[in-house]
Amino acid sequence: MKKEFIICELSAKVGEKKQGFINILNTETKMPVTIINGANEGSTVLITAGVHGGEYPCIKAAIELAKEIDPKKVSGQIIIVHPVNTQGFVGRNAAVVPEDNKNILRVFPGDKNGTISEKIAYVISNELQEKADFYLDIHGGDIHEDLLPHIYYPGLADKSIIEASINMAKSFNVPYYVKSNTTNGTYTSAAIRKNIPSLLIERGGCGLCKEEDVKEYKRDILNVLSVLNVLDCEIKENEFSPREIxxxxxxxxxxxxxxxxxxxxxxxxxxxxxxxxxxxxxxxxxxxxxxxxxxxxxxxxxxxxxxxxxxxxxxxxxx
The missing domain is CATH 2.40.50.100 (RNA polymerase II/Efflux pump adaptor protein, barrel-sandwich hybrid domain)
Structure with a gap:
């Protein structure tokens, strides 16, 4: 049990939730973050939403979960970023951070001396992933994309990390989980470089924020937090038995x-x-x-x- 859980400028005592902004190194960029320090011992789960600012259902789901989760029902810690790419969200930009026109998802583990996207990736890698036992990067079809809900798992990490990631994937109510061989993504970098079981989840799209997508996202995340014994809540039975790609x-x-x-x-x-x-x-x-x-x-x-x-x-x- 952590008597005090500290993430950059935020700190929470046992049984506390704290919300606020963390700074991205020596820039004016800030990310809205919620940290929850549970009442009991357990694992730490990192959830990032809105790496792409136009993927709305995941962002709304993260904001609502951050508000609704009761620290007294948490064993361990939960970190939620909502959203990561605030500039892209405000500017309604697809995929990239407008200042440098780079895709954060493609620049991990980042560079503290790089452009703003690389600095954001560096902070996530070294301040947030560093404290995590499990990692969920939640996405969706971008402003110009339609998609079938599915999950990506890291295919190039250690065998135990891959297996743990697949086990998490099976907690989600989606029809497919897909092997990824990338090395510079949010979740693949965490799995390969830091040995953290990680997933990237896709749901929603076309620049819409449909309530049914938000609801399904929240249901999925609550399910996986329960499976990981981080949150005391009922596990909902899934409609799908995911098939592997x-x-x-x-x-x-x-x-x-x-x-x-x-x-x-x-x-x-x-x-x-x-x-x-x-x-x-x-x-x-x-x-x-x-x-x-x-x-x-x-x-x-x-x-x-x-x-x-x-x-x-x-x-x-x-x-």
Missing amino acids: KEAVYLEALNDGCWTCFVKAGQEIKEGEKLGEVTDYFGNIIDTYYAKFDAVVLYNTVAYSVTKDSSLIAYGRIN
């Missing part, structure tokens, strides 16, 4: 242009099926995309406008 394709635009998508998130597709096409501004087809194998669509861009190297579709082979 070990191979996924992430299509990116080869050129700027106008995007038409022929498939939807959650749709099962066949090898060779036409997924979409990009035209120039005169309606001439410049790129056409086909499925490499039978799979399920995890997410797709719904925007008509796309730029070179921007995301179009992700699909995964079902094991």
Whole structure:
């Protein structure tokens, strides 16, 4: 049991909850954070929401959970950031921090002497992840994306960390969990560099903040906190038994242009099926995309406008 739980400028005694802002190194950027120091001994769980400022359901769910969780029912500690990317949230920006146009999700473990995105990643890595036993980075389809609820787990960490991450994933009410081989993401960096079982969860999208998505997110997080014996609450039975995806394709635009998508998130597709096409501004087809194998669509861009190297579709082979 920690008599006093300290995160940067915030501190909470046993059985206390504290809310406030923490500073990002020598900048004017601040992140809203809630720390809960439980009444009993237990693990520490870190939850970050809003790494991408336009992914609204996860942010609202985090804000509500931070307000509603009773420290007296907590064993251990809970850290909730809501949101991480305040600049992107205020500016309604998709994916990036507007000051440096970088995606925080792609710059971990960060750099204390880098740009603002790299400094945010550095603080999360060295001030927040450093104190965590488990980590949940909660996301959703961005302003321009629709998606099927699913989870990513780290595929390149130690075997025990991968297994613990998969066990957490099975507590969520989603149909698929997907192996990730990235090394510079929020959750993969935590798993690989700090041996923390970690997940990235996706739910919601299209710039909407649907109450049903917020409700499902809260239900999922309460479930996993209960499974980890961090929160005393009833475990809700899941509708899905998640299936594993070990191979996924992430299509990116080869050129700027106008995007038409022929498939939807959650749709099962066949090898060779036409997924979409990009035209120039005169309606001439410049790129056409086909499925490499039978799979399920995890997410797709719904925007008509796309730029070179921007995301179009992700699909995964079902094991």
